[in-house]
Amino acid sequence: MTSSRVRKEVDEALYAFVDRQRPVLLAITEDLEPMLSALDTLLSGGKRLRPAFAYWGWRGAGGVDGPEVFSAAASLELLQASALIHDDVMDGSDTRRGQPSVHRRFEAMHAREGWPGSAESFGTGAAILLGDVTLAWSTEMYEASGLSEAALAPGRPIYDIMRTEVMCGQYLDMLEQARGTGDVESALRVVRYKAAKYTIERPLHLGAAMAGADAAYLESLSAYGLPLGTAFQLRDDVLGVFGDPTETGKPAGDDLREGKRTVLIALAMQSGTPAQRETLNHRLGDPDLDLAGVEELRGILTETGALDGCEKMIDRFAADAHRALAEIELTPEARTALTDLAVAATARRV
Structure with a gap:
């Protein structure tokens, strides 16, 4: 299909x-x-x-x-x-x-x-x-x-934890924006719970559990789903700053106006000069940030190597997902589909 x-x-x-x-x-x-x-x-x-x-x-x-x-x-x-x-x-x-x-x-x-x-x-x-x-x-x-009830029952606890994780991930996202610490590890924690688990790992678990898969099989799906979900969100973060509004459905640089403390921003804060960090802290989250301001922050994200570093992280997580997929016992049709989905989720470029 x-x-x-x-x-x-x-x-x-x-x-x-x-x-x-x-x-x-x-x-x-x-x-x-x-x-x-x-x-x-x-x-x-x-x-x-x-x-x-x-x-x-x-x-x-x-x-x-x-x-x-x-x-x-x-x-x-x-x-x-x-x-x-x-x-x-x-x-x-x-x-x-x-x-x-x-x-x-x-x-x-x-x-x-x-x-x-x-x-x-x-x-x-x-x-x-x-x-x-x-x-x-x-x-x-x-x-x-x-x-059937036999299919729905094993899916219910997965659905429950999925809802809990995404809501907690949203709180962690708000917490990072409030703290403004710019820590890569904390930003990746938000990615894990707000996106990676919610977008890929738990939906995979839900479908497999309904089909009767055991815990070991679900664990093998996690080895594919978590890195792929992380790569997917990192790609979204890049597009949220550098993407074409006609493709993203949001104004250019909207993530910058919202003050999102993404991995991309954390990498820039980690590698930037004191002046660059001060500019990021001052302008990030400004709802009135104009296109000139967006371009200034884009320049910092590029000059500090944050954009390149984020792209390398995307490639690394995507490669981990592809390697894990090769180890999972799947029907041929499902293997092809999950391979294609991995490409679609991560290969979008600015």
């Missing part, structure tokens, strides 16, 4: 679930239509990586095709929607996937209608609640996927 076919099946399952939920919300009141519209817009984008890794974890461990597994895997997109909505609120992000972020969308609605009170507070509150709804729906979709 090709990656495009997997995405098609995931999309169909995801949209069918939301369509079933639509009359449930509208039966309460038509005033909930803007929440559904905001969710529709958000779900129309995205790479569907987590469902893809869950599906190939299932197939690699001997699971057979069927609409039920796509439904279970697609539930991860609702978990991702919740994480993105809340993440954008905490970061104060204006855009997501080339569209206004959910809290900005509701803020604009409040202002457009001329309602009394704070438009910003309304936008934040509405977004938090929609994020809560999608979090609840992720569990509901998983449980209603149609898979």
Whole structure:
């Protein structure tokens, strides 16, 4: 099965679930239509990586095709929607996937209608609640996927720890921004829990566990998933500073305005001169940073060797993942798919 076919099946399952939920919300009141519209817009984008890794974890461990597994895997997109909505609120992000972020969308609605009170507070509150709804729906979709209890039961504790890890990873991310220490090890810890485990390792575990894989098999998947997930996030961090906005869906240098203490920034803080470190500390996190300021910080990240160092780390982690993949017992189709996914996750260049 090709990656495009997997995405098609995931999309169909995801949209069918939301369509079933639509009359449930509208039966309460038509005033909930803007929440559904905001969710529709958000779900129309995205790479569907987590469902893809869950599906190939299932197939690699001997699971057979069927609409039920796509439904279970697609539930991860609702978990991702919740994480993105809340993440954008905490970061104060204006855009997501080339569209206004959910809290900005509701803020604009409040202002457009001329309602009394704070438009910003309304936008934040509405977004938090929609994020809560999608979090609840992720569990509901998983449980209603149609898979047998024998398949669902071993997946539940993995789903539980996955939710816990990504929320703790988000807290660690906020903590690093608040501390502003610029420590490489701490930045990698954020990557591990907010991205590597959540994006690749746990979805693989989920799919494989549902197919009946044992603990040793899940451990072998970790040897592939953790380094690949780390490389994936490091690539995203590079693109968040140097990427093309038409590709990333965010304004140029948005991660710099949000003050993200990524590995890329930590490497620059580690290698930079006192003047370069002072400039980074002073300008990082400035919401009014203009394009000239973005270019100045990009120059520092390049001159200090941080960009080159991050690229080398990406190559090293990706190589570790490829080596581990060769040692895992997989169906041929799953091996090919996981190899292709590894390339797709890490080979994007600025």
